[in-house]
Amino acid sequence: MEMTIQIPKDVQAQSLSSLLEKQWLIPRKTRHFLRMRKNVWVNQHPAIFSQIVHPSDIVTLKFEDTDYPLPTILLGDEKKINVLYEDEHLIVVDKPTGIKTHPNSSGETDTLLNHLAAYLIQTHHVPYVVHRIDQETSGVILFAKNPVVLPILCQMLERKQITRRYQAIVAGQLSEKTLTIRKKIGRNRHDRRKYCIDERSGKTACTHITVLKQTHTHAQILCELETGRTHQIRVHLSSVGHPILGDTLYHLHPEESPRLMLHADTLCFTHPFTGEKLQINSQNSLFKP
Structure with a gap:
């Protein structure tokens, strides 16, 4: 596998070693092999790890199959597969709703990861999961x-x-136009399919909510995730008395909707x-509309 990357203009000048380790997170063992095999070029010239690279420099990396x-x-x-954005890296x-992000057991072929692998095989790429969306949730999802x-990408998500x-109904x-829910989430000890608010031993979770439209029976809202816990939006909204329509796990009356009314509508980031x-x-x- 060979990759050619032009260093973005907003990246400061630094040693090639620092770029590979701290900026691009190349593992130590892989960096060692890149150096020993002389498999790094800068602006089409063989490079040494101590040299300084600058914005707009072109770095070429050649990886062996064992790397x-x-x-x-x-x-x-x-x-x-419905592609919204694609380049050589991501x-x-x-x-769609009803499809799992990835297989949970061997032999599964009807998940988004399987379908994406079939889509990418012609270009000799393999998909890697960056984040997940619940099976019942639809919308935008990113793969490497x-x-x-x-x-x-995983570090960017963590940071x-x-x-x-997300959109949700x-x-x-809701009594307020904007709301931030900060409640820790952990496993439900009585039902392994579910999660719950657990302020003692749960993981920190934060969801920002904006109300767009309301009727007497329901509200259309936008949810922005600050963290990405499993079932986070569903658990948080249920905990404040506003479960998502169609949620068979966290809503007492899910028959009000034919599907889980949760949809990932927007993804924003700076290309690494x-x-x-x-x-x-x-x-x-x-x-x-």
Whole structure:
């Protein structure tokens, strides 16, 4: 695998070693092999790790098959993939409701990861999961197309440098136009499928809510995640008395809706290799015009 990356203009001049280790998170063992095999070039010239690289320099990395063994993913149906954005490093797709993000057991082929593997096979890429969306949730989801960019995207997510916004339709009327829910979330000890508010031993979770429209029975809202806990939006909204319509786990009357009314509508981040600011919007919406 060979990668050619132009250093973004907003990246400060630094040693090649620092760029590979701290900026691009190349593992120590892999950096060692890159150096020993002389598999790094800067502006088409062989490079040494102590040299200074600058914004707009072009860095080429050549990896051996043993550096990043490819995962085995059973192929699904490429026709089920709706691409919103794609380049040589990453891909963003629009996930339909009812499809899992990835397999949970061997032999599964009807998940988004399987379908994406089938879509990418012609270009000799393999998808890597960056974040997940519940099976019942639809919308924008990001995958890496190579193992080099994967840890960078995961770190960006951890550092809150990737913004995810969701649409939701919830039961009842909210008394405020904006609301931030900060409640720790942990496993439900009585039902392993569910999560619950657990201020003692749960994980920190924060959801920002904006009300767009309300009727006597429900509200259309936007939710922006500051953290990404499993079932976070569903648990938080249920905990304040406004469960999502169609939520069979956290709503006592899920029959009010034919599906879980939760949809990831927007993903925003700065591309780690180009510096381009990306805002990627779903082609679908829960809200009628």
